[in-house]
Amino acid sequence: GAGVSQTPSNKVTEKGKYVELRCDPISGHTALYWYRQSLGQGPEFLIYFQGTGAADDSGLPNDRFFAVRPEGSVSTLKIQRTERGDSAVYLCASSYDRAGELFFGEGSRLTVL
Amino acid sequence: AQKVTQAQTEISVVEKEDVTLDCVYETRDTTYYLFWYKQPPSGELVFLIRRNSFDEQNEISGRYSWNFQKSTSSFNFTITASQVVDSAVYFCALSEWRSSYKLIFGSGTRLLVRP
Numbered sequence: 001g002a003g004v005s006q007t008p009s010n011k012v013t014e015k016g017k018y019v020e021l022r023c024d025p026i027s028g029h030t031a032l033y034w035y036r037q038s039l040g041q042g043p044e045f046l047i048y049f050q051g052t053g054a055a056d057d058s059g060l061p062n063d064r065f066f067a068v069r070p071e072g073s074v075s076t077l078k079i080q081r082t083e084r085g086d087s088a089v090y091l092c093a094s095s096y097d098r099a100g101e102l103f104f105g106e107g108s109r110l111t112v113l
Numbered sequence: 114a115q116k117v118t119q120a121q122t123e124i125s126v127v128e129k130e131d132v133t134l135d136c137v138y139e140t141r142d143t144t145y146y147l148f149w150y151k152q153p154p155s156g157e158l159v160f161l162i163r164r165n166s167f168d169e170q171n172e173i174s175g176r177y178s179w180n181f182q183k184s185t186s187s188f189n190f191t192i193t194a195s196q197v198v199d200s201a202v203y204f205c206a207l208s209e210w211r212s213s214y215k216l217i218f219g220s221g222t223r224l225l226v227r228p
Contacts, residue, residue, distance in 0.1 A: 035216075
């Protein structure tokens with residue numbers, strides 16, 4: 001497909017479990033971003049990748065959250081020991097350059113019971 | 114500190130009415146970027162516009178227009194002759210030059226256009 005693809009679209013898990021969310025950006029986009037959107041709120045920045053490296057991970061809430069992009073394309077957001085407060089929609093976006101238009105995926109809705 | 118305020122939580126209009134969505138921002142930088150995104154029920158944010166802080170010219174794109182006023186730190190968005198398909202949540206966002214990759218979003222305005 002031509003757009004940003006995120007899987008799974010929905011994930012329900014139990015408190016304490018480990019979760020992985022995947023993002024497949026638009027081909028050729030070197031910049032990749034993760035945002036988190038809670039109900040009724042705007043998206044909040046989590047992490048920015050330029051190529052394979054995390055250029056800014058200042059938005060990750062704590063050390064339970066980690067993201068990788070080993071080959072500079074697909075990225076995985078990993079959440080350890082999930083808590084109910086982690087429930088949100090996790091949005092991935094990609095862009096051609098760091099200040100350009102962001103193309104967002106439809107998000108992965110995470111529910112922690 | 115950077116902040117974006119969208120005071121209107123929800124707006125309801127009848128089709129063909131004009132509607133303006135307000136956005137007020139705060140930043141200490143002199144170089145920054147302002148954005149509007151649309152989020153339909155599918156959840157995917159759709160880019161509408163980006164303006165840089167040196168370009169205060171108003172912009173029109175079809176039924177959409179944007180009014181950027183540095184004096185009041187506002188970047189308002191007007192939809193003329195609204196249509197049912199315009200129903201969505203609209204987000205205003207800010208990024209600063211040094212961290213232009215990081216968008217700071219407002220809390221959004223939900224627009225409902227009734228037939």
